[in-house]
Amino acid sequence: MIVSALRWVGGIDGYLEIVDQRRLPGEFVKLQCRTVEQVFDAIKTLAVRGAPALGVAAAYGLVLALQELTGDVGVERALQQCARACDYLASSRPTAVNLFRALDRVKSEAERFAAANNNAATEQLRQAVLDEANAICAEDEQLCRRIGQNGEPFIKDGAAVLTHCNAGALATAGQGTALSVLFEAHKKGKRFRVYADETRPLLQGSRLTAWELLQAGIDVTVVCDNMAGWLMKQGKVDLVITGADRIAANGDTANKIGTYSLSVLAKAHGIPFYVAAPSSTFDLDIETGEQIPIEERDADELRFVGDGQVAPEGVDVYNPAFDVTPAENITTIITDRGIIESPSRATVAQHFK
Numbered sequence: 425m426i427v428s429a430l431r432w433v434g435g436i437d438g439y440l441e442i443v444d445q446r447r448l449p450g451e452f453v454k455l456q457c458r459t460v461e462q463v464f465d466a467i468k469t470l471a472v473r474g475a476p477a478l479g480v481a482a483a484y485g486l487v488l489a490l491q492e493l494t495g496d497v498g499v500e501r502a503l504q505q506c507a508r509a510c511d512y513l514a515s516s517r518p519t520a521v522n523l524f525r526a527l528d529r530v531k532s533e534a535e536r537f538a539a540a541n542n543n544a545a546t547e548q549l550r551q552a553v554l555d556e557a558n559a560i561c562a563e564d565e566q567l568c569r570r571i572g573q574n575g576e577p578f579i580k581d582g583a584a585v586l587t588h589c590n591a592g593a594l595a596t597a598g599q600g601t602a603l604s605v606l607f608e609a610h611k612k613g614k615r616f617r618v619y620a621d622e623t624r625p626l627l628q629g630s631r632l633t634a635w636e637l638l639q640a641g642i643d644v645t646v647v648c649d650n651m652a653g654w655l656m657k658q659g660k661v662d663l664v665i666t667g668a669d670r671i672a673a674n675g676d677t678a679n680k681i682g683t684y685s686l687s688v689l690a691k692a693h694g695i696p697f698y699v700a701a702p703s704s705t706f707d708l709d710i711e712t713g714e715q716i717p718i719e720e721r722d723a724d725e726l727r728f729v730g731d732g733q734v735a736p737e738g739v740d741v742y743n744p745a746f747d748v749t750p751a752e753n754i755t756t757i758i759t760d761r762g763i764i765e766s767p768s769r770a771t772v773a774q775h776f777k
Contacts, residue, residue: 474595568598591667675751675767676713
């Protein structure tokens with residue numbers, strides 16, 4: 425079973441349903457987001473997470489923002505409401521480019537529709553916004569499947585795969601990015617083992633990735649983040665595969681904190697390091713990873729594990745949510761368009777030519 429992280433229920437007066445990932449694996453609970461504020465909170469608190477899923481959720485957040493308008497207020501006022509909601513949702517999390525791209529895309533479609541239909545009713549504009557959000561969701565499903573199909577040949581029968589954080593169906597509107605590669609290999613009957621880094625501090629690997637792979641019937645073992653190097657030293661890892669939250673024009677890749685360390689370890693042990701991501705995760709306006717904004721999160725994510733305090737009260741904490749893996753540490757980037765071997769400014773540009 426591959427779980428759907430989120431879906432829109434109903435028409436222009438519908439709501440966004442999401443799996444509350446804060447409560448997995450202990451509880452499987454779905455939230456109904458009926459306001460743009462609820463979508464903001466779900467994004468900010470990681471009830472919904474993963475770059476592609478954030479883009480889809482934000483797009484539907486604009487649909488909910490327009491529900492606040494009563495009666496036919498005119499397209500100009502509706503566009504103003506849409507623009508305010510875009511700014512609001514864009515302030516939720518800074519690193520995943522999909523969120524900003526989805527907001528810009530829906531806003532641009534609303535503006536295009538308004539310009540082409542001067543006398544349109546507010547309800548018609550709301551429908552155009554919903555249609556665009558639905559299109560983003562449907563496209564992500566297709567992109568995920570193609571990423572899996574393009575990456576599946578890298579998974580050999582009997583291989584041992586190490587992954588970090590969660591890049592599965594819970595992070596997208598489809599079957600994931602890095603995990604989509606594993607799901608496609610599994611469909612073809614390949615037998616392989618996955619080591620899932622627990623991924624401190626929020627344990628997305630042990631809580632979410634391990635849960636997803638178990639649901640799919642894939643052999644998975646949870647390991648502490650600091651075990652990865654020893655696993656490689658023992659010859660127990662054949663390849664590493666992760667997702668991405670933003671990829672610069674030269675191939676530098678931002679992903680969950682700890683990914684950079686894995687890339688260094690993999691390079692030191694001669695192990696291929698793969699990144700799987702949709703083309704929408706590339707930010708070609710950013711030259712290198714140094715320009716990618718890195719979110720720093722609440723210190724209590726490190727001071728506590730659940731309700732248990734694990735660090736002294738008042739101690740200083742540094743808690744970046746992401747790090748940047750340089751392109752030279754990446755063997756191949758797998759996208760919906762194909763693969764980028766030895767990513768660099770030239771190979772990324774050629775990929776998108």
